[in-house]
Amino acid sequence: MNLAIGTKNKAKVSAAESCWTFGEVKGFKTESGVSDQPFGHDETRQGAVNRAMNAAACYENAAGLGLEGGVAEMEDGLYICNWGALFVPGFKEPFTASGASIRLPEELAEPLRKGQELGPLMEEYSKQQNIRQHDGAVGFFTNGRITRAQMFEHIVELLIGQWEYEKNK
Ligand SMILES: O=P(O)(O)OP(=O)(O)OP(=O)(O)OC[C@H]1O[C@@H](n2cnc3c(O)ncnc32)[C@H](O)[C@@H]1O
Numbered sequence: 001m002n003l004a005i006g007t008k009n010k011a012k013v014s015a016a017e018s019c020w021t022f023g024e025v026k027g028f029k030t031e032s033g034v035s036d037q038p039f040g041h042d043e044t045r046q047g048a049v050n051r052a053m054n055a056a057a058c059y060e061n062a063a064g065l066g067l068e069g070g071v072a073e074m075e076d077g078l079y080i081c082n083w084g085a086l087f088v089p090g091f092k093e094p095f096t097a098s099g100a101s102i103r104l105p106e107e108l109a110e111p112l113r114k115g116q117e118l119g120p121l122m123e124e125y126s127k128q129q130n131i132r133q134h135d136g137a138v139g140f141f142t143n144g145r146i147t148r149a150q151m152f153e154h155i156v157e158l159l160i161g162q163w164e165y166e167k168n169k
């Protein structure tokens, strides 16, 4: 089965390509249907679900994958949060899973709470252009140990694994 992923972001597409061994992987620019900077787990998860459904509709007989990055408020500060959704034709609902979460420095949390987006803020903070398509915030703040692509790979494995579990039940 082929896979349609609802993005052209290199970190996301490369994560899908390394995990999907069942057919071709193609990226499509799709609407997430949520804010450009989702706030909270529910909105971020919803963005992933919408991208998965919209991507599946772009590619015949394909499963749809949505990966979405957001931020979520906790008692001790603002964390990055990441969600994925996999829609496989024949299954009623998409499978969903969340990934790594680390706290952001207050210097970034404050403008995010005021409505700014993490992408441009991270470019300024890290002095690296387009970091969202490469190491990402997660890579930058973990000394390169877990890149954005590796973080999304983990989510994609959690999604594929749930599908396999249900399929083999
Ligand atoms: O093209 P798409 O798929 O939308 O990729 P994106 O990089 O915009 O990713 P998201 O929409 O999932 O993320 C929402 C926002 O958070 C930013 N963002 C999320 N995770 C990030 C990271 O690890 N490093 C830098 N920016 C990040 C991103 O640039 C957006 O402004």
Ligand SMILES: [Mg+2]
Binding pocket: 036
């Ligand atoms: Mg985006």
